[in-house]
Each structure stands twice: as structure tokens, then as C-alpha cells.
Amino acid sequence: MELHAVTDLPEIRPGDDIADLVADRAALEPGDVLTVASTIVSKAEGRTADLEEYPVSGRAKELAERIGAVAGEQKDPRFAQAVLEESTELLIECPFMLTETRFGHICVNAGIDRSNVPDHDLLLLPRKPTESAERIRAGLAERGHEDVAVVVTDTCGRPFRHGQRGVALGWAGMSASRDWRGEPDRDGRELGVTVQSVVDELASAANLVTGEGADGTPAVVVRDWAFGDLEGSDELFRDVEDDLVRQALREWEFEQ
Amino acid sequence: MELHAVTDLPEIRPGDDIADLVADRAALEPGDVLTVASTIVSKAEGRTADLEEYPVSGRAKELAERIGAVAGEQKDPRFAQAVLEESTELLIECPFMLTETRFGHICVNAGIDRSNVPDHDLLLLPRKPTESAERIRAGLAERGHEDVAVVVTDTCGRPFRHGQRGVALGWAGMSASRDWRGEPDRDGRELGVTVQSVVDELASAANLVTGEGADGTPAVVVRDWAFGDLEGSDELFRDVEDDLVRQALREWEFEQ
Numbered sequence: 225m226e227l228h229a230v231t232d233l234p235e236i237r238p239g240d241d242i243a244d245l246v247a248d249r250a251a252l253e254p255g256d257v258l259t260v261a262s263t264i265v266s267k268a269e270g271r272t273a274d275l276e277e278y279p280v281s282g283r284a285k286e287l288a289e290r291i292g293a294v295a296g297e298q299k300d301p302r303f304a305q306a307v308l309e310e311s312t313e314l315l316i317e318c319p320f321m322l323t324e325t326r327f328g329h330i331c332v333n334a335g336i337d338r339s340n341v342p343d344h345d346l347l348l349l350p351r352k353p354t355e356s357a358e359r360i361r362a363g364l365a366e367r368g369h370e371d372v373a374v375v376v377t378d379t380c381g382r383p384f385r386h387g388q389r390g391v392a393l394g395w396a397g398m399s400a401s402r403d404w405r406g407e408p409d410r411d412g413r414e415l416g417v418t419v420q421s422v423v424d425e426l427a428s429a430a431n432l433v434t435g436e437g438a439d440g441t442p443a444v445v446v447r448d449w450a451f452g453d454l455e456g457s458d459e460l461f462r463d464v465e466d467d468l469v470r471q472a473l474r475e476w477e478f479e480q
Numbered sequence: 481m482e483l484h485a486v487t488d489l490p491e492i493r494p495g496d497d498i499a500d501l502v503a504d505r506a507a508l509e510p511g512d513v514l515t516v517a518s519t520i521v522s523k524a525e526g527r528t529a530d531l532e533e534y535p536v537s538g539r540a541k542e543l544a545e546r547i548g549a550v551a552g553e554q555k556d557p558r559f560a561q562a563v564l565e566e567s568t569e570l571l572i573e574c575p576f577m578l579t580e581t582r583f584g585h586i587c588v589n590a591g592i593d594r595s596n597v598p599d600h601d602l603l604l605l606p607r608k609p610t611e612s613a614e615r616i617r618a619g620l621a622e623r624g625h626e627d628v629a630v631v632v633t634d635t636c637g638r639p640f641r642h643g644q645r646g647v648a649l650g651w652a653g654m655s656a657s658r659d660w661r662g663e664p665d666r667d668g669r670e671l672g673v674t675v676q677s678v679v680d681e682l683a684s685a686a687n688l689v690t691g692e693g694a695d696g697t698p699a700v701v702v703r704d705w706a707f708g709d710l711e712g713s714d715e716l717f718r719d720v721e722d723d724l725v726r727q728a729l730r731e732w733e734f735e736q
Contacts, residue, residue, distance in 0.1 A: 225689050227481040316724055330640040379676070383639055383725035384586040386715050387657040387677030389684070391641070401643040420635070421643030422688060428645070429685035432678060432705055433481050435660075449688055459642050468572055469639035469725055472732035478724065 225449040227433045229441035235342070238270035242443075243363025250445050252364065254371040257449060259430035260360060261442035262378045262393055263340045265350045272344035278305040287317060294319040294478075303336070303346075310334035310348060315473045322473075327352055328461035329393055330470075331380040350376060353394025361396040373397030377427035383469065390431030392423035392460065399456025407454070419457065481705040483689045485697035491598070494526035498699075499619025506701050508620065510627040513705060515686035516616060517698035518634045518649055519596045521606045528600035534561040543573060550575040550734075559592070562602060566590035571729045578729075583608055584717035585649055586726075587636040606632060609650025617652040629653030633683035639725065646687030648679035648716065655712025663710070675713065 230250045236242070242260060252258070266272070278284075284305035292299040304321070308314075311323035311334045323334045327349075334349065341347035350356045353376040361374040376394040381387070392400065404418040430444040464470040486506045492498070498516060508514070522528070534540075536557040543564075544557035560577070564570075567579035567590045579590045583605075590605065597603035606612045609632040617630040632650040637643070648656065660674040686700040720726045 225483040225685075319724075379674070383723055384718055385647070385677065385680065386713070386718055387675045387680070389677045389680050418635070419643045420687070421641065421645045424641065424643070424645050425684040425688050428681040429481075429688060431676070432681050432685060457642070462640055462642055466642075467639055468575075468734065469729065472728045473725065476728035476731060
């Protein structure tokens with residue numbers, strides 16, 4: 225397996241065609257996987273916003289005050305309002321907002337980025353990252369690059385372990401995970417529950433190549449990797465019924 | 481970045497020298513990262529066990545009965561006893577045991593594997609995976625392969641997202657994560673909290689190449705990847721004080 229960063233991408237602007245920009249800069253081959261950071265997908269889709277666009281609700285004001293009191297510094301209630309508008313549920317309200325986005329991803333502050341966007345205050349996550357991936361994949365096919373899978377990626381933290389790692393938000397041209405259940409292990413015994421989240425693993429692998437800083441390269445070509453003949457599944461985000469940690473968080477309240 | 485599976489490794493037996501077996505089969509170069517699945521590290525370290533070695537405590541009997549009642553099938557209390565003996569804390573007791581292992585990793589059943597070991601009932605995780613990684617790294621250096629970092633890997637599930645992905649249990653020759661805080665982003669602004677867990681990302685990348693089934697290749701060479709000049713940290717496993725999800729789980733009880 226090889227990973228190549230796509231170099232020399234320009235600063236992405238609303239309306240830019242990512243498939244076009246990548247196809248001009250990478251010698252894509254059938255079977256490749258292209259990972260694209262959600263930051264540039266959002267920029268191409270015009271998912272920027274300014275704090276003044278968010279009239280503050282009572283709920284946002286209360287959240288900003290609670291979080292600000294814990295942090296010992298004022299928090300902008302307009303930011304809390306933006307997070308609420310991008311979310312369907314708050315799993316944690318304070319000391320930070322852990323939310324479920326409208327497309328099912330769980331992350332801090334609905335994934336809203338305050339560092340990566342010029343000329344605006346906020347960069348929101350793509351509205352429907354799997355549809356974004358499908359559009360990029362279709363755009364590549366139109367340019368003669370058939371059979372390239374696309375994964376829209378982000379980085380986020382997690383319980384139990386420090387640090388962030390790359391994760392998939394959306395994908396096209398492949399399943400999210402592959403299912404090894406029923407496959408024999410090396411000694412001929414059947415493997416237990418083993419569903420492998422390959423889109424997340426591809427996002428993590430790509431994140432080793434992209435970096436976060438000024439020389440960040442937000443698109444990566446993964447070559448010589450194949451999903452294989454296993455069954456696939458497109459369920460990546462857990463429902464609360466299937467997630468004991470979400471159930472526990474529903475009953476829990478932060479106390480300082 | 482390139483990943484190459486180390487092929488033709490034999491079935492690993494207690495006392496086998498993994499550094500020796502890998503060095504014979506892979507053309508290692510300075511700067512490479514070698515990932516090694518914990519299954520073969522455990523086998524080399526003789527971390528196999530049989531259920532009859534675990535006299536059942538009252539606590540294990542109670543746990544097996546509770547979990548069995550939910551699952552609708554009998555659970556072996558000796559297995560519950562083995563999980564307890566490998567753990568320092570149970571984060572979830574039922575319907576499955578989510579535990580903290582003695583070296584700080586949080587996973588189901590203390591990572592005890594019932595599918596991957598011939599001639600024994602159980603394969604336990606390495607006792608101290610970072611020490612295992614250090615031994616393998618030293619063994620490679622003795623054979624003239626200086627400057628090869630080693631990551632001992634496993635796969636495990638996680639809250640919020642379906643499926644398993646590769647994670648690091650131990651590492652040597654590099655830091656667990658790199659710290660981008662203070663680095664300028666593309667527009668010259670300072671990046672927010674961004675600590676990147678590179679050992680987990682390396683484990684995930686390697687897991688795309690290893691597979692789980694009969695043709696699984698438990699060692700992978702990662703080439704042309706560099707940690708770079710960033711600050712590093714070796715804190716990978718969160719303490720409860722730093723983990724709201726662990727705090728929430730402490731207060732929560734499963735009800736059917």
C-alpha cells in the first residue's frame with residue numbers, strides 16, 4: 225500500500241471543483257482511494273459562516289455561560305448557537321459541547337473549525353459528507369478516472385485515549401467497513417465479531433501524510449490497497465440503542 | 481509513505497525472537513516503523529492460558545451470571561475471572577466487560593482473545609506492550625537495524641462508531657503523539673488543540689494491510705514516514721480525571 229499527498233492544491237474557494245483540481249495534480253489509477261480533508265470540501269461547498277449570523281437563543285446563552293464559568297473565560301454565545309444549529313443532540317453540554325451532527329458524526333463543537341478559514345469566522349463541516357464524496361467520485365469519473373473511491377476525512381478526539389486521529393465523515397465507491405465474521409483464522413477457527421472500519425483506517429493513514437500545519441496537504445491518494453471480497457457495511461455511526469456510552473452520557477451531568 | 485506486510489512469518493511459539501524472525505524476512509531501513517500485532521508478541525512471550533487456571537471468585541460468578549442472563553446463554557465464569565485478573569477497573573460490567581488493563585488500555589474483556597491461539601484456551605495481551613516494543617527494537621538494533629521504531633498493535637471497537645480499527649498498545653523509538661499546538665495554519669493563525677496520535681494512526685494504517693483472516697500478516701513495515709520536528713508526548717491512555725466518558729460510566733448501571 226502506498227500513500228501520496230496531492231501537492232500544490234491552491235487555497236480552495238466556494239464553487240471550486242475538487243475533482244478537477246485533484247485530477248490535474250495526481251496521476252490517478254483505477255482502484256485508488258482518494259482521501260479529501262473535510263476542510264477543503266467545506267470551503268468548496270461554501271460552508272463558511274460568521275458569528276453575526278447566529279442570533280443567540282436562551283439555550284445558547286446558558287451553555288456559553290456554563291462553559292465560560294468552568295473555563296474561567298468568556299465564551300461567545302453566538303458560537304454555542306452555531307454548534308446547536310449544526311447538531312441534533314448534545315451528548316455533553318459542559319465543560320465542552322460534544323454533539324451529534326446532522327449527519328450522525330459525534331464530535332466536539334459539531335466539528336466547527338475556527339482556525340482554518342480566511343475571511344470568515346467559522347468553517348462548518350460539509351452538510352452531507354457522503355454526498356460530497358459521491359460528487360467528487362462522479363467528477364473524477366467524468367474526467368476519465370473511473371473506479372476511484374473517495375473518503376471525506378476529519379480529525380477528532382475520542383474517549384479513553386489522548387490525541388486526535390483521522391476519521392471518515394463520508395465515503396463513496398466502497399463500503400465503510402468490511403466484515404470478517406465467519407472467516408477462518410490461521411488455525412481454521414471461525415473469527416469472532418470483527419467488523420473492520422476501513423474508511424476510518426484509511427482516514428488515519430492519510431492523516432499521517434497530510435499534517436495539520438502550514439504545509440498541510442489535504443488530499444491523499446492511497447494506491448495498492450483493495451477492499452477485497454468480504455461483505456461490506458455502510459453503518460459507521462452508532463445509534464444510541466447500540467451504544468452504552470451514549471446511554472451513560474444521557475444520564476450524566478457534569479459537576480465541577 | 482509505503483506499507484509492506486512482512487510475509488512468511490511462521491506460527492509464533494513461546495520464546496521465539498520476533499526481531500530475528502522479522503529481520504530475516506524484511507529488508508529494514510533506518511527510519512522505518514515496524515508494526516507488530518499483539519497476538520504474535522503475546523505468543524512469543526508465552527501469554528497463553530487455559531480456563532482451568534482460573535479458580536472462580538464470587539465476583540466472577542456474579543458477572544458471568546448477569547452477562548449470561550442478558551445474552552440468553554451461559555457464560556463461563558472462569559473467563560470472567562481471567563478478565564478480572566488482567567484488569568485494574570471495570571468501566572462496564574454488563575452486558576459486556578469493558579475494562580482497563582494493567583497497562584492502561586481500555587478494551588472489551590481486557591483484550592483476551594479466544595480465537596487466535598492453538599493448543600490453549602486464551603491468548604492474553606502482552607503484560608507491558610511498550611517494554612515488548614523496546615525489546616523488539618533493541619533486537620533489531622543488535623542485528624544491525626538501527627533506528628527502526630516499533631509499534632505493538634491491536635484492534636478494538638469504540639464508542640460512537642461501529643467497527644474496529646487498529647490501535648497502538650506499546651511503542652518504542654518514537655513518541656506516541658505529535659503536538660501541533662502553536663504551529664501556524666495555512667493562513668498564519670495558530671492552530672488550536674491538535675495533538676495527533678500517530679502511533680494509533682500507524683496501527684490503523686498497518687491494519688489495512690494485515691487483515692484478520694487465515695492469510696493475516698501480523699507485521700508491517702512502514703517506510704518513508706517521519707515523525708518530524710514537532711514536540712512529542714508519550715501519554716496515550718487517559719486517566720479518569722481527564723476523561724468525562726469514564727466519569728459518566730462510573731455513575732452508570734446497565735438496566736435491561
